[in-house]
Amino acid sequence: MSDQSRPGDEPDRAEEALLRFLAQFGITPGPDGRLDIDDLMSRMQGMMGAFTNQLAGYGAAEAESGMNWNFTKDIARKVTAAAGPDPTPSPSQLSAIRSAAGLADLWLDEQIGFAPISAPAVAWSRAEWVENTFGTWQQLVRPVVTQLSVAIAGLVERPEADDPTAGLMQPMLRAAASGMFAAQVGQALGQLATAVVSSGDVGLPLTSRPLPALLPTNIAAFCDGLDVSASDVLLFLALRETARQRLFGAVGWLGPQLLALVEHYARLISIDPDALEQGIESQLGSAMTPDEIEQAGQAISGSIFVPAASDEQREVLLRLETLLALVEGWVDEVVDQATRDRMPAAVQLTEMLRRRRAAGGPAEAALKTLFGLDLRPRRTRDAANLWAATRAARGPAARDAAWAHPDLVPTPAELDDPLSFAEHGHGTGTPDDLDAELARLLDEESGRED
Numbered sequence: 081m082s083d084q085s086r087p088g089d090e091p092d093r094a095e096e097a098l099l100r101f102l103a104q105f106g107i108t109p110g111p112d113g114r115l116d117i118d119d120l121m122s123r124m125q126g127m128m129g130a131f132t133n134q135l136a137g138y139g140a141a142e143a144e145s146g147m148n149w150n151f152t153k154d155i156a157r158k159v160t161a162a163a164g165p166d167p168t169p170s171p172s173q174l175s176a177i178r179s180a181a182g183l184a185d186l187w188l189d190e191q192i193g194f195a196p197i198s199a200p201a202v203a204w205s206r207a208e209w210v211e212n213t214f215g216t217w218q219q220l221v222r223p224v225v226t227q228l229s230v231a232i233a234g235l236v237e238r239p240e241a242d243d244p245t246a247g248l249m250q251p252m253l254r255a256a257a258s259g260m261f262a263a264q265v266g267q268a269l270g271q272l273a274t275a276v277v278s279s280g281d282v283g284l285p286l287t288s289r290p291l292p293a294l295l296p297t298n299i300a301a302f303c304d305g306l307d308v309s310a311s312d313v314l315l316f317l318a319l320r321e322t323a324r325q326r327l328f329g330a331v332g333w334l335g336p337q338l339l340a341l342v343e344h345y346a347r348l349i350s351i352d353p354d355a356l357e358q359g360i361e362s363q364l365g366s367a368m369t370p371d372e373i374e375q376a377g378q379a380i381s382g383s384i385f386v387p388a389a390s391d392e393q394r395e396v397l398l399r400l401e402t403l404l405a406l407v408e409g410w411v412d413e414v415v416d417q418a419t420r421d422r423m424p425a426a427v428q429l430t431e432m433l434r435r436r437r438a439a440g441g442p443a444e445a446a447l448k449t450l451f452g453l454d455l456r457p458r459r460t461r462d463a464a465n466l467w468a469a470t471r472a473a474r475g476p477a478a479r480d481a482a483w484a485h486p487d488l489v490p491t492p493a494e495l496d497d498p499l500s501f502a503e504h505g506h507g508t509g510t511p512d513d514l515d516a517e518l519a520r521l522l523d524e525e526s527g528r529e530d
Contacts, residue, residue, distance in 0.1 A: 147225055147258050152266040153214055159270020160206040166297055169203035173296045177203045180318035181292050187418040188323055192480055194330035201292040206273040209295060213286035220339065221265055221450055223346035228257050231351035257356060268449040277302055278321040282443035283404045285335035290325040294318060308425045316429045319415045327410065331483045341400040346451050348393045350386035385452030401459055402492050409463025434461065462495040469502035
């Protein structure tokens with residue numbers, strides 16, 4: 081698109097894309113079919129400056145990724161605020177949570193050999209959940225921003241080296257797409273903050289060190305409509321959170337492996353260039369205030385990721401799904417054992433959590449929005465059955481010893497055939513002689529759920 085363009089020439093695909101993009105701002109060729117380069121450069125520089133100034137109040141964007149993380153966090157905080165009151169937990173709420181976590185530790189001591197977490201349990205508001213987990217979410221979504229940059233580079237073919245617009249086109253597109261994705265991330269985290277009942281509710285280790293943390297405001301919402309006492313609900317959720325954090329604390333490879341799998345998948349995702357281009361073109365014709373950027377992020381939410389297509393993507397997804405299921409299934413199993421003779425309401429609460437997973441719980445919703453991950457919650461029940469069968473066959477110590485090394489945990493095939501693992505671990509024994517035992521265990525589990 082230089083000023084040497086001839087009016088009668090048919091523009092190539094890159095020129096068409098550039099003209100379409102510029103038209104969003106009212107920049108069109110003159111009657112002779114040419115763009116006034118001086119005017120174009122002046123207007124583009126002005127728009128870029130105005131666009132940058134819109135976010136200046138949130139601090140500078142990250143140089144490497146182009147993401148304005150303060151803007152992202154501000155949107156997450158706005159979403160939590162819009163969901164209703166979010167008071168700082170009171171001293172009495174903190175005391176209740178610590179008492180519940182202390183009792184949970186005593187009950188779990190009878191079921192598992194993993195040591196209690198040294199840090200005392202904490203009570204968080206929704207805003208504190210955003211603040212205290214935000215660093216981990218930054219780490220996880222950075223590869224997605226990299227993929228966005230690749231997609232942006234392909235929206236308009238690289239201009240010729242002497243094209244004076246080369247220095248502004250891609251930075252504008254990058255800033256626009258990064259702003260919209262920042263808004264999408266902020267909205268997803270804000271919505272997640274209104275749903276989670278604990279730090280580990282999504283199944284991932286979101287704090288720099290294991291820490292039992294519960295959210296009283298969300299737990300109160302969780303209790304609505306339940307014919308279960310608030311104290312039982314709090315103790316049940318404290319048991320789950322405490323068990324999960326004890327697992328993360330004792331199994332040093334587990335948390336890093338989970339996060340590495342999410343990051344690996346994020347590096348492999350593909351961005352739909354048509355969806356991204358439509359999002360940019362539909363929004364950039366305006367002044368792009370922070371509110372408009374937020375609306376743009378909501379408009380493209382969930383629409384820019386291409387579903388997993390490569391063998392490597394499918395393999396990473398299967399490994400992540402399996403490991404998350406093994407963690408949550410193990411928590412189901414040990415909490416079931418801890419509450420079996422103490423808390424009749426635990427059966428109802430466990431089933432409620434399973435329905436919540438099947439309907440798409442906070443973990444599934446967040447991972448799908450942020451990374452296009454579509455996890456199958458049914459594997460969690462399979463994992464709980466496997467851990468229960470292992471305990472019945474070889475005892476709780478053998479069940480928990482499987483976490484000693486990544487190569488010792490059950491595979492997807494063993495989730496399909498839990499009796500062989502229950503009897504032999506990673507062995508080659510045939511399950512035929514054990515079918516009756518599995519049926520008994522599963523019938524017992526089903527009877528408790530009824």
